[in-house]
Amino acid sequence: MKRDSRQLYKKLRFFYTVILICVVGLLVAYSISASRRQEQDTNLEYMRMAGSEAREYILQCSQNADYFHSVLYNSYNELEDLRHYLTDDVDDYMKFRLDSYGSSASVAYSGIEGFFSSMFGSYNQLESIRLYSLTQEVLTYYEADGTRRREIMENLQGEGTDREMISSEQPKDAISFRKDLLDPVTLAPLGWIELGFSGQRFDDIVAFYDKAQMVVCNSHNEAVFLSDESISWDPEEGIKSLYGEESAYTREEVADTYWIMTILSKKDAANIPLWNLLIILTLGALLIGVGEAGITLYLAEIMKRLEEIVEGMERVKKGDLNTRIAFRQKGDELDIIADNFNLMCQDLNLYIQKSYLAEIEQKNAEMEALQSQINPHFLYNTLESIRMKAICNGDREVGRMLYSMAALFQSQLKEADVITLAQELHYAKRYMELFEYRYHDKFIWKVSCGDSFLQVPIIKFVVQPVLENYFEYGIRLEANDNIINLSVKEIGKFILILVEDNGRGMTEPEMEEKNAALRADELDFHKSMGLGNVNRRLKAVYGPECGLTLSKSSMDGLTVTLRFLKEM
Numbered sequence: 001m002k003r004d005s006r007q008l009y010k011k012l013r014f015f016y017t018v019i020l021i022c023v024v025g026l027l028v029a030y031s032i033s034a035s036r037r038q039e040q041d042t043n044l045e046y047m048r049m050a051g052s053e054a055r056e057y058i059l060q061c062s063q064n065a066d067y068f069h070s071v072l073y074n075s076y077n078e079l080e081d082l083r084h085y086l087t088d089d090v091d092d093y094m095k096f097r098l099d100s101y102g103s104s105a106s107v108a109y110s111g112i113e114g115f116f117s118s119m120f121g122s123y124n125q126l127e128s129i130r131l132y133s134l135t136q137e138v139l140t141y142y143e144a145d146g147t148r149r150r151e152i153m154e155n156l157q158g159e160g161t162d163r164e165m166i167s168s169e170q171p172k173d174a175i176s177f178r179k180d181l182l183d184p185v186t187l188a189p190l191g192w193i194e195l196g197f198s199g200q201r202f203d204d205i206v207a208f209y210d211k212a213q214m215v216v217c218n219s220h221n222e223a224v225f226l227s228d229e230s231i232s233w234d235p236e237e238g239i240k241s242l243y244g245e246e247s248a249y250t251r252e253e254v255a256d257t258y259w260i261m262t263i264l265s266k267k268d269a270a271n272i273p274l275w276n277l278l279i280i281l282t283l284g285a286l287l288i289g290v291g292e293a294g295i296t297l298y299l300a301e302i303m304k305r306l307e308e309i310v311e312g313m314e315r316v317k318k319g320d321l322n323t324r325i326a327f328r329q330k331g332d333e334l335d336i337i338a339d340n341f342n343l344m345c346q347d348l349n350l351y352i353q354k355s356y357l358a359e360i361e362q363k364n365a366e367m368e369a370l371q372s373q374i375n376p377h378f379l380y381n382t383l384e385s386i387r388m389k390a391i392c393n394g395d396r397e398v399g400r401m402l403y404s405m406a407a408l409f410q411s412q413l414k415e416a417d418v419i420t421l422a423q424e425l426h427y428a429k430r431y432m433e434l435f436e437y438r439y440h441d442k443f444i445w446k447v448s449c450g451d452s453f454l455q456v457p458i459i460k461f462v463v464q465p466v467l468e469n470y471f472e473y474g475i476r477l478e479a480n481d482n483i484i485n486l487s488v489k490e491i492g493k494f495i496l497i498l499v500e501d502n503g504r505g506m507t508e509p510e511m512e513e514k515n516a517a518l519r520a521d522e523l524d525f526h527k528s529m530g531l532g533n534v535n536r537r538l539k540a541v542y543g544p545e546c547g548l549t550l551s552k553s554s555m556d557g558l559t560v561t562l563r564f565l566k567e568m
Helices: 007-074 076-087 090-103 112-122 159-169 200-208 274-317 333-371 376-392 396-414 421-438 464-474 508-519 529-542
Strands: 126-133 138-143 148-152 173-182 189-198 213-217 223-226 248-255 258-265 418-420 443-448 457-459 482-491 494-501 547-552 558-565
Touching (some): 007 076, 007 173, 007 200, 007 248, 007 258, 007 274, 076 126, 076 189, 112 126, 112 138, 418 421, 421 443, 421 457, 421 464, 457 529, 464 494, 464 558, 508 529
Antiparallel strands (some): 126 138, 248 258, 418 457, 482 494, 494 558
């Protein structure tokens, strides 16, 4: 059954995405909750500051009223004018003023009106001054804009009635402070003076700390300032008529005869701004996007490495044991799998090579057993006897042929498996001499090898099969200009033996096919037994980098290159 190769990828991505969304969701929820707590703490602090500033303002107005009263009693002319104004009728008061002005050297008369005007100029928050005479029962109003009016009042002795009257007649004043006026000599009560201060400062405070509401009440629990016109204040119920006890935070401040209540709805206190919420949600979306991109890249890298491992297994399945998978030395579990996979391929390749070499050794042993049925020394001695007989009869050419053949037999019998390059080239010369007698005047040969290469070790009989292949398939017997050259050169750690000819050669497709078979060590033994044998022996002894390759020679023939290591 065919399985989806991306199944693991889909499962991991789904799993990681769910975790990412949960984590980011928790972070967003925590951020919103923290923002709500921070906003609530900030608004509660603003509520406290609003109440404190209102209290400071009332206390400041109270101090100003005290200072006004003390300055009045320290000003003799103004106090004397005030005393006559409160005790004399209008005619007597005007006569007093004229007499005082006439006896004074001053250009301007220093009366109570001038004193009040200077006080209005000194205190911006002072809105009105109310002056009441007990003797005449007259209430005089002085406004900051210079307006003045007198009213005859009765029964204004009670404090509560005074407050109601003042509040109804002077709605601009939020707070007022009454000071008793006494005769400076007899200390008899003359009346009282009340200073009314503006409530604009309360509006400014509420506007600055926008979420908190404010109620300022006098000693009778009557509201003299309400920050919101929709608020219905009940002196009996108080805060219950606004939000209720459980739905709002409240704070009370006392200043002189007034008390200030700041009120903050619990819902409004923890309500974070919309832009703040949008920022948190946007950051959460960005985190999910970045995290999803990171997950995609991470899983793509994992899947790429898994696919490399699977592809390597497929190549091994097809017989390519030289497959290797890249890995990091201190990597994760996939790198450990890749490393073990490479070691497995290496060990398996060595095992197969050992098994293959063991099979070759077995065949060699069988061949030697067959060859041992004929005594090779008998053949060598017989050839040597025939050669001496030919020399005695004067046939030196036959003697030389027999000598070359005897040398080849001797190398097979006496030499070790590894010889020097000089010995290998010597056997190659003897072999070509035999064919020189056979194909008289058909070809010439040449061997070029530097002295530094002569003692290089090499396995024996790697050149002779290549020469045999030339004489069997490459030589042009119809021509008399056949050439074969042997040369040796060094490239890096490798020694190259080049066998070049001007023979029949090969076409490019044939050459490419042969080279591919040689690299894969799959050359057909029935068609190229000699070349395949040499190639396999070189690879088996020197490694997969060595072996045999074919190329076109500069003489339009074929060049066979034998590559082996300089040091075994």
